[in-house]
Structures are given as structure tokens and as C-alpha cells.
Amino acid sequence: MGATKEQLFTDHQTRLAAYAKALAHPARIAILQQLSKLDSCVCGDLVTDIGLAQATVSQHLKELKKAGLIQGTIEGVRVCYCIDPEALTILKKELNLLFDSLQSCKSTECC
Amino acid sequence: MGATKEQLFTDHQTRLAAYAKALAHPARIAILQQLSKLDSCVCGDLVTDIGLAQATVSQHLKELKKAGLIQGTIEGVRVCYCIDPEALTILKKELNLLFDSLQSCKSTECC
DNA sequence: TTTATTAATCGTAATATTGCGATTAATATT
DNA sequence: AATATTAATCGCAATATTACGATTAATAAA
Numbered sequence: 001m002g003a004t005k006e007q008l009f010t011d012h013q014t015r016l017a018a019y020a021k022a023l024a025h026p027a028r029i030a031i032l033q034q035l036s037k038l039d040s041c042v043c044g045d046l047v048t049d050i051g052l053a054q055a056t057v058s059q060h061l062k063e064l065k066k067a068g069l070i071q072g073t074i075e076g077v078r079v080c081y082c083i084d085p086e087a088l089t090i091l092k093k094e095l096n097l098l099f100d101s102l103q104s105c106k107s108t109e110c111c
Numbered sequence: 112m113g114a115t116k117e118q119l120f121t122d123h124q125t126r127l128a129a130y131a132k133a134l135a136h137p138a139r140i141a142i143l144q145q146l147s148k149l150d151s152c153v154c155g156d157l158v159t160d161i162g163l164a165q166a167t168v169s170q171h172l173k174e175l176k177k178a179g180l181i182q183g184t185i186e187g188v189r190v191c192y193c194i195d196p197e198a199l200t201i202l203k204k205e206l207n208l209l210f211d212s213l214q215s216c217k218s219t220e221c222c
Numbered sequence: 223t224t225t226a227t228t229a230a231t232c233g234t235a236a237t238a239t240t241g242c243g244a245t246t247a248a249t250a251t252t
Numbered sequence: 253a254a255t256a257t258t259a260a261t262c263g264c265a266a267t268a269t270t271a272c273g274a275t276t277a278a279t280a281a282a
Binding site for chain 1: 119120121124125127128131132133134135136137138139140141143144147148161162163194199203206209210212213214
Binding site: 025027052053054055056059060063074076077078 | 248
């Protein structure tokens with residue numbers, strides 16, 4: 001096994017889980033923060049800044065790209081990575097949906 | 112390999128990644144939503160509601176407990192699971208920290 | 223006491239993730 | 253043309269995740 005039974009869940013649950021998965025590694029959070037901090041989007045710097053091997057950083061970038069959180073454009077030999085602001089907006093929206101649905105929590109009544 | 116190089120990251124990055132990991136499966140999001148929806152916290156119902164095997168649901172509950180998002184109290188034969196409202200507050204705070212740090216994103220300038 | 227119910231855990235299988243060295247393809251530079 | 257730089261990808265190893273049947277321990281009910 002090891003594969004999610006997708007048909008059991010709503011689109012919102014699946015979408016949010018996918019975003020959460022993208023954020024589920026400190027390196028990927030660090031990459032996002034680094035990307036937003038840099039003046040330019042020259043992103044080979046990420047490798048030195050993060051402290052992981054180039055192949056590993058490249059893999060994390062791929063995950064972030066897959067989730068739609070970042071975009072990459074080729075600039076000669078280099079690749080410029082940037083956060084997709086729209087994706088961030090959608091992510092925030094999905095998170096708000098979750099927190100709204102958890103707001104009616106009556107847990108203090110029993111645990 | 113297959114283990115995160117924790118020493119490279121800040122506490123915030125590690126903490127948030129751990130929370131995100133807990134949310135990184137639709138079943139666990141479904142469980143949280145179900146827990147907040149039920150009048151009581153009688154949670155054996157989760158197994159029928161979610162549609163996964165008892166052992167699998169139990170494992171997801173364990174993950175949520177590990178992340179601190181839920182608590183479980185024994186009530187006779189049954190176990191009552193509840194969302195920890197404080198953990199939700201912390202999670203929101205960590206997420207706000209992230210979004211604040213990503214706010215200064217200048218990505219539209221280049222990608 | 224015997225039987226039923228509940229939920230954790232064990233064991234197993236399939237798959238995914240994390241990490242990196244080595245290689246590769248692409249573009250720059252000399 | 254030869255060389256350097258950059259970043260994706262391959263291949264591998266270690267570990268983690270997802271899922272479930274079977275078992276177990278605990279409590280409740282008969």
C-alpha cells in the first residue's frame with residue numbers, strides 16, 4: 001500500500017493536504033522564506049544558503065513547483081525561482097476554510 | 112538517508128513543518144473536521160465516517176496526537192478524541208509568522 | 223465467568239521521502 | 253572548439269508513510 005485512498009475525501013481536503021505536504025519539510029519552508037527575502041530571484045544561491053546538496057535542493061524545489069507554490073524561469077545557465085503569490089492566496093483561503101470548519105469545535109466540553 | 116538534517120533549520124521552520132506534516136494527509140484533515148463537528152467526542156465513529164480500516168484510522172490519530180493537535184481520553188471501552196484548541200492557536204500563529212515572512216515577496220518583479 | 227466491544231499495536235507489503243554523489247544537458251566564457 | 257557553470261536527473265541507500273489483517277489488552281455486558 002502506501003498510497004492514499006483519494007476517493008474517500010473531498011476536493012478541499014485533498015487540495016489542502018497537498019499544500020500541507022509541500023510545507024511539511026523545514027527545508028522547503030526555508031526555501032520559500034529565502035525566495036521572498038532575496039532582492040533578485042537568482043536562486044542558485046539557495047544551495048549555499050540552505051546548506052543541503054544541490055541535488056537535494058533541486059528535489060525540494062521540484063516538490064514546491066509540483067504543489068504550485070513556486071515558479072521557475074530559465075535565465076541563461078541559471079534558473080530563477082519565485083513564489084507564486086496567487087498560490088499563496090489560494091493556500092490562505094484553504095487554510096481559512098479549514099480553521100472555519102474547526103471553529104465550531106466543542107472539544108473543551110469533554111477532553 | 113531519508114532523515115531530515117534538523118540542525119540546518121530554525122525552530123520555527125521545524126515546528127511549522129511538523130504541523131504541516133500532520134495536516135499533509137486528507138484523512139487527518141477529515142478526522143479533525145469530524146471531531147469538531149460531532150456533538151460528543153465519541154470517536155470510534157471516526158472509523159465508519161472516514162471509511163478507512165480501524166488500524167489505519169488509529170494510526171492517523173496517533174500522528175495527530177504526536178503533533179499535539181488532538182488529545183485522547185479513555186472512557187470505558189471507548190476513547191474520546193478531541194481537538195486541542197490551544198494547539199490550533201499555536202498553529203495559526205506559526206502560519207501567520209510564515210505568511211508574514213513571505214509577504215515581502217518581490218517575485219512579481221522577475222517571474 | 224464468559225462473551226462482546228473497543229482501540230492500540232504488531233507484522234507485513236507497497237510506496238514515498240530525504241539525501242547525496244555522479245552524470246547529463248544546456249548555456250556561457252575563453 | 254574547449255572549458256566552465258548551472259541545475260535537472262539518475263541511481264542508490266536509508267528511512268518514513270500509508271494501509272490493513274490479525275492479535276492483543278482493557279473494559280463492559282451477559
